Amino acid sequence: MGKIHAVITGISGYVPKYVMTNEEISQIVDTSDEWIMTRIGIKERRILKKEEGSGVGYMAAKAVEDLIRKTNLDPKEVEAVIFATSTPDYIMPNAAAMAAHRAGMTNAFCFDLSAACSGFIYALEVANAYIVSGKYKKIMVLAGDVLSVITNYTDRNTCPIFGDGCGAALLEATGEEIGIMDSIMRTDGNSLQYLNMIGGGSVNPASHETVDKNQHTIWQDGKVVYKHAVSNMSDTCVELMQRNNLTKENLDWVVPHQANRRIIDAVASRMGVSSDKVMINIEKYGNTSAGTIPLCLWDWEPLLYKGANIILTAFGAGFTWGATYLKWGYDPK
Ligand code: UT7
Numbered sequence: 001m002g003k004i005h006a007v008i009t010g011i012s013g014y015v016p017k018y019v020m021t022n023e024e025i026s027q028i029v030d031t032s033d034e035w036i037m038t039r040i041g042i043k044e045r046r047i048l049k050k051e052e053g054s055g056v057g058y059m060a061a062k063a064v065e066d067l068i069r070k071t072n073l074d075p076k077e078v079e080a081v082i083f084a085t086s087t088p089d090y091i092m093p094n095a096a097a098m099a100a101h102r103a104g105m106t107n108a109f110c111f112d113l114s115a116a117c118s119g120f121i122y123a124l125e126v127a128n129a130y131i132v133s134g135k136y137k138k139i140m141v142l143a144g145d146v147l148s149v150i151t152n153y154t155d156r157n158t159c160p161i162f163g164d165g166c167g168a169a170l171l172e173a174t175g176e177e178i179g180i181m182d183s184i185m186r187t188d189g190n191s192l193q194y195l196n197m198i199g200g201g202s203v204n205p206a207s208h209e210t211v212d213k214n215q216h217t218i219w220q221d222g223k224v225v226y227k228h229a230v231s232n233m234s235d236t237c238v239e240l241m242q243r244n245n246l247t248k249e250n251l252d253w254v255v256p257h258q259a260n261r262r263i264i265d266a267v268a269s270r271m272g273v274s275s276d277k278v279m280i281n282i283e284k285y286g287n288t289s290a291g292t293i294p295l296c297l298w299d300w301e302p303l304l305y306k307g308a309n310i311i312l313t314a315f316g317a318g319f320t321w322g323a324t325y326l327k328w329g330y331d332p333k
Pocket of ligand 1 (some may be wrong): 030031032035036039040117123156157158160221222223225229259260263287289315316317
C-alpha cells in the first residue's frame with residue numbers, strides 16, 4: 001500500500017421518533033413558527049422521550065446496528081470507538097465503551113471526545129491520524145447528542161434551536177486516493193462567557209443551587225456566537241479550498257454544522273458556493289450538536305459518489321471550529 005488515507009466506508013444515523021413542532025414550542029415560550037423559520041430555519045426537531053429510550057447511547061446503538069447491516073461489518077474488527085458527545089449517558093464510564101459493548105465491538109479501545117458542535121470533525125481528525133499512522137485500520141466514529149436534556153425550555157433564545165440525534169461513520173484505511181485529504185482544526189479557549197453549560201462539572205458540581213440557577217442547561221450570547229460561527233467557519237473553508245485547488249466548480253458538496261440557516265447561507269456565500277451544493281436538513285432536525293454533519297451525510301448518502309469533493313465545517317462551544325476536505329469513498333449502493 002502506498003500513502004495511507006482514512007476513508008468513510010459507511011454512514012448511518014438515528015433520530016428519535018417524537019417530533020416537536022414549532023407550534024408545540026410556541027405553547028411553551030413566547031415565540032412563533034414564523035419567527036423560528038425566519039431567524040433560524042427550523043420547522044421541527046426530534047426529542048428522545050423516556051418511553052422510547054434513554055441516553056445518547058440508545059441512539060448510537062440504533063445507528064451502529066444499521067451501519068453494521070449496511071456494511072456487513074464484523075464488529076470485532078473495529079479497533080477503536082471514538083464518541084463525540086457533550087451528553088454522554090453518564091459522567092463515567094464513557095459513552096463509547098458502552099456503545100462498543102452493545103454492538104459487539106469488543107476488541108476496540110474506546111473513549112469520548114468533547115468538542116461540542118465540532119465533535120464530529122474533531123473525531124474524524126483523530127481517527128484519521130490513527131489510521132494514517134499505520135497502526136489502526138478500522139475505527140468507528142460516533143457523534144451525537146441528546147440536547148433536550150440540557151435545554152432550558154423557559155428560554156426562548158435557546159429552546160427552539162436544539163434537538164436530539166446521533167450519527168455513526170466507519171473509517172477504514174485505504175491505499176486509494178480517496179478519503180480525508182486535508183483539514184484545519186482551530187480552538188479559542190477564551191469564550192466561556194459566550195456559550196456554556198456551567199453546572200455539573202468540577203467547578204459547579206450538581207447541587208440544589210445549580211439546579212435552581214438553571215446551570216445544567218445551555219446558555220449562549222447568540223449574536224456573538226453567530227458572528228464567530230460565520231467568520232471562523234468561512235475562513236477555514238476558504239483557506240482549505242485555496243490550498244487544495246478547490247473551486248466553486250470542482251467542489252461537489254459543503255456539509256456545514258446545522259445551527260442556523262442564516263449562518264449556513266452566509267458561509268456558503270463567503271465560499272462562493274451555490275446553495276444547491278450545500279447539505280441542509282436543519283428544518284427537520286434542528287441543531288443536534290455533534291450529530292448534525294453525520295446526519296446530513298446519512299440523509300444525502302444516495303446522492304454521493306466515489307471521489308466526490310466534500311468540505312465539512314463546524315463551529316461550537318470552546319470555541320471549537322474547523323473544516324475537513326474529503327473525497328467520498330463509495331458509490332450509492
Ligand atoms: O451550535 C452552537 C453554536 N450556536 C449557534 O451558532 C447559534 C448562533 N446564534 C443564532 O443562531 C442567533 O443569534 C439566534 C437564533 C440564537 C438568535 O437570533 P438573532 O437574530 O440573533 O436574535 P436576537 O438574539 O438578536 O434577538 C432579536 C429579538 C429580541 O427581541 P428584542 O430585544 O429585539 O425586542 C429577542 O428577544 O428576537 C427576540 N427573540 C425571539 N422572539 C421570538 C429571541 N428569541 C426569540 C424567539 N421568538 N424564539
